[in-house]
Amino acid sequence: MYSAGDVRVEDRDDPRIIEPTDAIIRLTATCVCGSDLWPYRGVEPADHQVMGHEYVGVVEEIGADVKNVKVGDFVVGSFVISDNTCEICRAGFQSKCVHAEFVAQIGTQAEKARIPYADGTLVATPGHPGPELIPSLLAASDVLGTGWFAAVAAQAGPGKTVAVVGDGAVGLMAVLAAKQLGADRIIAMSRHPERQALARYYGATDIVEERGDAGVAKIKELTNGLGAHSVVEAVGTQESFMQAVGATRGGGHLGYVGVNYDVTIPGIELFFAGIHTLGGPAPVRRFLPDLIDLIWRREIDPGRVFDLTLPLEEAAEAYRAMDERRATKVLLTL
Amino acid sequence: MYSAGDVRVEDRDDPRIIEPTDAIIRLTATCVCGSDLWPYRGVEPADHQVMGHEYVGVVEEIGADVKNVKVGDFVVGSFVISDNTCEICRAGFQSKCVHAEFVAQIGTQAEKARIPYADGTLVATPGHPGPELIPSLLAASDVLGTGWFAAVAAQAGPGKTVAVVGDGAVGLMAVLAAKQLGADRIIAMSRHPERQALARYYGATDIVEERGDAGVAKIKELTNGLGAHSVVEAVGTQESFMQAVGATRGGGHLGYVGVNYDVTIPGIELFFAGIHTLGGPAPVRRFLPDLIDLIWRREIDPGRVFDLTLPLEEAAEAYRAMDERRATKVLLTL
Numbered sequence: 023m024y025s026a027g028d029v030r031v032e033d034r035d036d037p038r039i040i041e042p043t044d045a046i047i048r049l050t051a052t053c054v055c056g057s058d059l060w061p062y063r064g065v066e067p068a069d070h071q072v073m074g075h076e077y078v079g080v081v082e083e084i085g086a087d088v089k090n091v092k093v094g095d096f097v098v099g100s101f102v103i104s105d106n107t108c109e110i111c112r113a114g115f116q117s118k119c120v121h122a123e124f125v126a127q128i129g130t131q132a133e134k135a136r137i138p139y140a141d142g143t144l145v146a147t148p149g150h151p152g153p154e155l156i157p158s159l160l161a162a163s164d165v166l167g168t169g170w171f172a173a174v175a176a177q178a179g180p181g182k183t184v185a186v187v188g189d190g191a192v193g194l195m196a197v198l199a200a201k202q203l204g205a206d207r208i209i210a211m212s213r214h215p216e217r218q219a220l221a222r223y224y225g226a227t228d229i230v231e232e233r234g235d236a237g238v239a240k241i242k243e244l245t246n247g248l249g250a251h252s253v254v255e256a257v258g259t260q261e262s263f264m265q266a267v268g269a270t271r272g273g274g275h276l277g278y279v280g281v282n283y284d285v286t287i288p289g290i291e292l293f294f295a296g297i298h299t300l301g302g303p304a305p306v307r308r309f310l311p312d313l314i315d316l317i318w319r320r321e322i323d324p325g326r327v328f329d330l331t332l333p334l335e336e337a338a339e340a341y342r343a344m345d346e347r348r349a350t351k352v353l354l355t356l
Numbered sequence: 357m358y359s360a361g362d363v364r365v366e367d368r369d370d371p372r373i374i375e376p377t378d379a380i381i382r383l384t385a386t387c388v389c390g391s392d393l394w395p396y397r398g399v400e401p402a403d404h405q406v407m408g409h410e411y412v413g414v415v416e417e418i419g420a421d422v423k424n425v426k427v428g429d430f431v432v433g434s435f436v437i438s439d440n441t442c443e444i445c446r447a448g449f450q451s452k453c454v455h456a457e458f459v460a461q462i463g464t465q466a467e468k469a470r471i472p473y474a475d476g477t478l479v480a481t482p483g484h485p486g487p488e489l490i491p492s493l494l495a496a497s498d499v500l501g502t503g504w505f506a507a508v509a510a511q512a513g514p515g516k517t518v519a520v521v522g523d524g525a526v527g528l529m530a531v532l533a534a535k536q537l538g539a540d541r542i543i544a545m546s547r548h549p550e551r552q553a554l555a556r557y558y559g560a561t562d563i564v565e566e567r568g569d570a571g572v573a574k575i576k577e578l579t580n581g582l583g584a585h586s587v588v589e590a591v592g593t594q595e596s597f598m599q600a601v602g603a604t605r606g607g608g609h610l611g612y613v614g615v616n617y618d619v620t621i622p623g624i625e626l627f628f629a630g631i632h633t634l635g636g637p638a639p640v641r642r643f644l645p646d647l648i649d650l651i652w653r654r655e656i657d658p659g660r661v662f663d664l665t666l667p668l669e670e671a672a673e674a675y676r677a678m679d680e681r682r683a684t685k686v687l688l689t690l
Binding site: 295 | 614
């Protein structure tokens with residue numbers, strides 16, 4: 023991305039092993055993330071930077087210390103590098119690993135990528151997947167893992183009413199996760215008919231089209247005046263964050279997985295809400311083995327969140343399609 | 357409180373039963389809360405209002421529907437009214453009860469008070485306490501219950517390092533709670549020698565005098581660079597809140613029990629911290645039976661947090677002493 027709105031596909035040098043814990047992967051597929059739109063839209067700086075942090079592919083080379091994946095393995099990795107052995111990783115917060123590094127700095131909208139701490143970051147699938155599984159495995163790398171974490175952070179589960187703010191890919195994946203986690207009722211907040219349909223496909227029991235205070239009022243109306251037990255915030259704006267706070271009942275749980283730079287939370291409002299919150303870059307690595315297993319057994323179908331597929335060379339059009347909301351999420355083939 | 361800084365003790369009409377769920381109590385003791393200093397200092401409005409929300413006393417009269425306490429019982433009550441039967445109360449968040457009302461609106465810096473939802477708000481002690489137990493039972497009404505909630509919210513417990521930001525009464529009670537909950541290490545952030553001593557008495561293993569970024573750096577230094585597992589925020593300013601966020605390790609837990617009106621939390625900082633938070637007015641009622649039991653059996657001695665005792669008539673001096681930090685917390689006798 024040369025600058026906001028200016029995405030180009032160029033030849034670059036092949037990545038090489040630098041540390042003995044590195045692996046080089048040849049990507050099978052990658053994609054554009056909702057968060058890639060922040061620099062694209064000028065909300066965050068963009069200056070001749072590599073892009074992309076979601077990836078599946080085949081291991082082409084490994085460093086001397088890599089033991090958990092081998093050349094030829096098909097792998098899925100998290101969008102945050104982790105050693106998966108430090109105290110923070112062992113507590114399940116691999117995205118805050120002492121060796122954490124954002125894959126976005128490496129850039130996986132590319133043919134190949136160098137993945138540091140390959141043993142702790144990559145998970146091999148049981149075999150080479152058929153093409154029909156590629157979109158779902160790719161989704162696990164971020165949007166599924168992130169939506170899943172959001173639902174876990176919101177403590178979605180049996181007996182719970184879950185409200186999901188945001189009908190982008192992550193919000194839809196949070197709906198899927200809430201369903202898998204056994205939530206009684208899943209309210210998707212969406213005003214787009216095709217996304218409402220996908221939300222229902224993934225398990226939403228109710229749709230709320232209202233936003234802001236009206237959205238909060240509607241959630242309260244649906245929950246006996248109390249608010250939802252579990253709320254997922256998957257938009258990241260000031261309005262959506264405060265909508266999520268307002269929709270959570272006292273003592274309830276809010277999981278949030280993205281906020282943009284201008285969100286400021288009035289302390290007193292959060293205080294009087296009396297809620298649990300958990301947010302941050304999702305520790306996708308924690309969930310990857312289970313998510314790969316669910317996908318491999320065809321129990322979940324997160325790949326449907328991709329509604330446009332383009333070759334990597336057409337990355338610029340992929341960004342445009344998402345920016346203009348012509349696509350929810352674009353898969354890039356190699 | 358007529359206006360900021362102007363506290364007067366006046367004769368008023370005796371309270372009377374209004375609802376059949378009310379009780380009238382004759383107070384044995386009451387006190388001044390750190391939060392009473394916000395209006396006293398003009399940070400919150402003050403306009404000819406009653407004051408006080410902490411109380412112990414004897415039930416003098418009950419409404420027709422009151423069943424759990426009877427005339428003559430010695431009772432301790434929470435600083436928030438709760439029915440203790442609604443769905444929110446049953447989930448342990450009595451401070452967000454559908455019938456919640458702040459006792460501060462009733463004013464317990466008084467000889468008598470009408471307590472709504474007496475069955476859900478008041479807890480009778482096993483008998484009439486001796487005078488030596490009065491300070492501890494009074495502490496249970498707010499500062500102990502609030503500090504205890506903060507420690508629970510921060511998930512203080514075995515194997516955990518707990519950092520407590522704030523050496524006021526609530527912070528000291530959070531130290532006591534963390535100790536009771538079995539925390540391995542308790543770091544009190546305090547620069548006042550006499551409060552440091554009390555923190556050590558209640559169970560602090562380490563004292564950190566630094567504040568702000570320097571305080572965060574010191575906590576990291578003491579925790580292998582990771583931050584504390586559990587952090588209690590018991591001050592309520594912008595600096596102390598962000599200090600608490602920064603002191604919490606990724607995936608750790610922050611419990612906060614008071615923020616003033618001008619605190620604004622940068623969403624992006626909270627996001628990248630990757631932490632759990634739980635805050636709000638403490639659901640003291642959840643903990644009252646256990647706290648009364650611990651006090652009755654002399655297992656805890658929270659009453660030491662009172663370092664000045666005055667008759668109610670000298671309430672104005674009590675406020676002055678706390679405002680000028682000549683006293684941590686003032687007990688008012690009747």
